[in-house]
Amino acid sequence: MSKKIVLAFSGGLDTSFCVPYLQERGWEVHTVFADTGGVDAEERAWIEARAHELKVASHITVDGGPAIWKGFVKPFVWAGELYQGQYPLLVSDRYLIVEAALQRCAELGTKAIAHGCTGMGNDQVRFDLSIKALGDYEIIAPIREIQKEHTEVRAYEQAYLEARGFGVRAKQKAYTINENVLGLTMSGGEIDRWEAPGEGARGWCAPRNEWPTEALELTLGFVHGEAVSLNGKAMPGHDILSALNRALAPYGVGRGMYTGDTTIGLKGRIIFEAPGLKGLLVAHRALEEAVLTKQQNRFKPEIGRKWTELVYEGFFHDPLKTDVEAFLSSSQAKVNGEVTLRTEGGRVDAVALRSPHILNAKGATYAQAADWGVAEAEGFIRLYGMSSTLWAEVNR
Helix, strand or coil: CCCEEEEEECCCHHHHHHHHHHHHHCCEEEEEEECCCCCHHHHHHHHHHHHHHHCCEEEEEEHHHHHHHHHHHHHHHHHHHHHHHHECCCCCCCHHHHHHHHHHHHHHHCCEEECCCCCCCHHHHHHHHHHHCCCCCCEECHHHHHHHCCHHHHHHHHHHHHHHCCCCCCHHCCCEEEEEEEEEEEEEEECCCCCCCCCCCCCCCCCHHHHCCCCEEEEEEECCCCCCCCCCCCCHHHHHHHHHHHHHHHHCCCCEEEEEECCCCCCCEEEEEEEHHHHHHHHHHHHHHHHCHHHHHHHHHHHHHHHHHHHHHCCCCCHHHHHHHHHHHHHHCCCCCECCCCCCCCCEEEEEEECCCCCCCCCCEECCCCCCHHHHHHHHHHHHHHHHHHHHHHCE
């Protein structure tokens, strides 16, 4: 009798390969697609049809939008720091995918779980460490296993599927593509060869010649550092992020390319597109700059970078992440107000903000007016710079 195993499934080349591979080794495969917002209804239907085409024992789709907002987007925006100053952690839905797959394991009464991560990337670390943190499970990673015998892994997967009568999408032959509500990442092909991206290496963000001619303005409302409204309309967070993606992608906002130091030590070169997250981060940072104290604004990025590193490297369930989030949550008590974003294409700026907590001095405006005298200013400068001034005097 076949043993039951739950496979985190996206319908792509890797997870499609995993189904017959596991079946031929005696597993009864049950697939779970955690819809974290990167696909439309047509694509969801295609993924379900793909699972049935591969003759899985069962397939379910789980709505991961609310979970990814609460579990990742909210604290990520609070942290406000990109990995290595560039990358917005776009595949952090992996942690929520694990939780959905383990829930399905519990429903089926099995302790076996599979994923389609390769042995070359970070996702295997994120999947495995999350699974180990949440229970005692048998982890099967078919793509890792075939790397022991095959160097051209994707070519082997494609040939394996085609030999069994299963087609492979043309796009999947050229690039590894990940999409969710957070954004899109793309690697493979000329990207991996350190060459300029080809015309096919584009996802949501429009190229320069397709940007609208009129500027776009959007207003985000925040309560305790969490976006709660868009253009005055209250909305669930994941819906706000989806709406920002749709609004900002035509202007090319949030697209970039970077080479990162991966968890396993390789250099990883990818194209990424994150229009909605870019808008959220810009708006949130502008509001924080106005309402937090000088000391908070100086210190908080250090904590934010630690949170980002923990999540990037797979330590989503480490207790330090919980400790860091307690600090971040406390820092957001007065991050309330509205921020207006504006883009004419390529970049987005916070151009106006309103908050009852802006740290305005009642009698003074920077570089314009002050309610202190010349003697007070001179005295402050003298004391503030005394150490440097003394060094200069002694060592002339």
